[in-house]
Amino acid sequence: MSSYETLEIAMDGPVRHVRLNRPEVRNAFNGVVVDELHRAFAEADADDATRVVVLSGNGKSFSAGADLAWMKEQAGLPHADNSRSADHMARMFLAIARCKKPVVGRMHGHALGGGSGLTAAVDVAICSDDCMFGLTEVKLGIVPAVISPFVLQKIGAGRARTLFLTGERFDGKEAQRIGLVYRSVPVEQLDDAVAQSVKELLSAGPAAVASAKELIRSVAHLSLEDAIPVTSKWIADLRATDEAKEGFSAFLEKRKPTWM
Numbered sequence: 001m002s003s004y005e006t007l008e009i010a011m012d013g014p015v016r017h018v019r020l021n022r023p024e025v026r027n028a029f030n031g032v033v034v035d036e037l038h039r040a041f042a043e044a045d046a047d048d049a050t051r052v053v054v055l056s057g058n059g060k061s062f063s064a065g066a067d068l069a070w071m072k073e074q075a076g077l078p079h080a081d082n083s084r085s086a087d088h089m090a091r092m093f094l095a096i097a098r099c100k101k102p103v104v105g106r107m108h109g110h111a112l113g114g115g116s117g118l119t120a121a122v123d124v125a126i127c128s129d130d131c132m133f134g135l136t137e138v139k140l141g142i143v144p145a146v147i148s149p150f151v152l153q154k155i156g157a158g159r160a161r162t163l164f165l166t167g168e169r170f171d172g173k174e175a176q177r178i179g180l181v182y183r184s185v186p187v188e189q190l191d192d193a194v195a196q197s198v199k200e201l202l203s204a205g206p207a208a209v210a211s212a213k214e215l216i217r218s219v220a221h222l223s224l225e226d227a228i229p230v231t232s233k234w235i236a237d238l239r240a241t242d243e244a245k246e247g248f249s250a251f252l253e254k255r256k257p258t259w260m
Ligand code: COA
Pocket: 024, 025, 026, 028, 060, 061, 063, 064, 065, 066, 067, 068, 069, 110, 112, 113, 114, 136, 137, 140
């Protein structure tokens, strides 16, 4: 495992923990964090021993979003460099969303601006009821641009019309109500709730979980008719794999499959 300046990476069996580690600035992300998150998720992708990634933040807050001192610095760069850096930041969210392994997010304290963006980019976001979210960029005279596709996928354009424009903050329960997170729980139950989702993911076939991520991407924008050839081929291919044969046999033989 390579070394990191702004992240803490730890393996717990097949679970790779990626912890944002700039607590003194509430895990705001600058260029180093962006580079390191790219690297951390590329490593998770490439590592056969990793079956689940958990993204969390050390200290008082999950993440206060983009580091505003860094944002100001980027704004002063020649336009081509400013654009390149924005593209690299946008692709960091994509690297998380496209990770071949399922990504669970653990949000506490604050998840503002890009922190809400990271929440939207993970597969299974779990937060504490008192965690504060917000697409607060307009308060700073900018917009939640690079995170917008990820947030829109979770909350839809209708809700975004209010939340992107007002920049208002909202708590974990509201985040769950609007679909930004999967679950919001009292803070003392947060680690158990994360562990519960990790356990569910580990009890599923690893190739099936990866395939499920791809399936959603492939089918989400198809009409019901156009989906038929895609989905019927998908199940025909998948049910013939060794993993599926093992899953079927384990069920019929009343035993655990080999991946459990
Ligand atoms: N970028 C850079 N520095 C940040 C930061 C950010 N997004 N968010 C917090 N910090 C820094 C603060 O400037 C402060 O630095 P200092 O100790 O040198 O004064 C330190 O982190 C702690 O922040 P503080 O505001 O004192 O902590 P808090 O626990 O009272 O409040 C927040 C935490 C997250 C509510 C508050 O810091 C905040 O609103 N941050 C901005 C969030 C935001 O608008 N993000 C959108 C970015 S696009």
